[in-house]
Amino acid sequence: MYPQNFYFTKDHEWVAVDGDTATIGISDFAQKQLGDVVFVEQPEIGKVLAVHQTIGSIESVKAVSEVFAPVSGEVTAINAELGTAPEAVNQDPHGKGWIIRLKMANQADLGALMKAADYEKYLEGLTH
């Protein structure tokens, strides 16, 4: 269910790494908790984020959730399609529902994150 090559946080963000580029989104568990997503607030391209700094917020009909940077770096792209089709976060959270891309400042940030198998165990602990 959760992509083996992704990294995950306890706040349910995911990171996919390609060289020094990190693509960031929220996990399938997170989108299910939120329900129908209707608005995604994203940062400006060029913004420099520290670990745990707020990237933006995701609003569903019933709730709002902040998204935090799992790794540090500079925003190089935002998923502009979420402006008109925020439901992609629900429909394809690990793919078309990506939120931003960062140029990573420090590869070592990844060391604090969970791999898919650990994240799945973490989720079991939350739901049982």
Place this chain on the structure above:
Amino acid sequence: MKKTRFNAHHRKLGAKMIEFCGWDMPVEYKGLIEEHLACRHAAGLFDVSHMGEIHVTGRDALAFVQHISPNDAARLSPGMIQYTGLMTAKGTYVDDMLVYCVHPEFFLLVVNAANTDKDYAYIQSVKGGYEISLDNASDRYSQLALQGRQAIPILQPLTDINLAPMHSFTFAFGKVAGKECIVSRTGYTGEDGFEIYTLDQEPGILWDAIMEKGAPLGLQPVGLGARDTLRLEAKLPLYGNDIDDTTTPLECDFKWIVKFKKGDFLGRDVIVRQNEQGISRKWVGFELVDKGIARPHYPVFVDGKPYGQVSSGTYSPLFKKSIGFVYLPIAKTAIGTEFAIGVRDKRLKAVVVPTPFYKRDY
């Protein structure tokens, strides 16, 4: 946690369950927006068994209901229903409620789940010398709401009650799917539809039969999430958010439930005085102009100064924008008046708009 008699149905459907006022209730099944739109365009089925039902019986039943309600229960014949408030001596709300007139010596009060115990204790405390018996029958009742333009085609084949001639805010006794029920033409969505009450201890077949008839017509089960967005679009207040024991019916734009000429009732002197002097604030609908969603308790700013909080606010699945309700100073309640709502670190522009947001056209 308390469970309704349809709990297994919700679990089987894979509903997302939450605790609501001590009840284990479905917040959504397939998804809030889909459920909301199914109810608007076809029909929705809601388990609302958590609602409270209080019997008021006896020689003084009518006089007692007149005492606790600002609306005029003397206008009710058997089979008629009235929307009203349960009033404090200060003319504010203990709760809002529906009053069902079974006969002049038997009234059924339908109250909010969150308030049932409080209401029952309050009603007992103001019973005084009235010759009545009170019975909190809430746990014995199950209640379903079938709401939407397909409600009659779905329900009629299942009941011996002739539904089409029933007026809004009336009820009848009859059988639904073989179970003895009260069927009332009421609801909390802005749609036509029915609320179905039963004392049967195994009412599961009601859910099954209605879903079976309704599924081909677009019926979907609807959770508490869409119940809230539906009622908000239709300008139906939610106790605890929009009205409470600090608000009067005049302030929340429900002057029509106050019948000044009917005689005395709890809080009448305060409401009469407020009516003469004029209200200083009023409950109005707003739309957010800037992008974002205004939610309950977000701070409100009028002319740059803090003025209370958003009472209800959501994303409207039908209109696809942020809508809600707020109390504003009376001078700031004209349609088109702008004010601000604090959404996290920003102040977003909002504007007073006509309500209800949604009015059915059939």
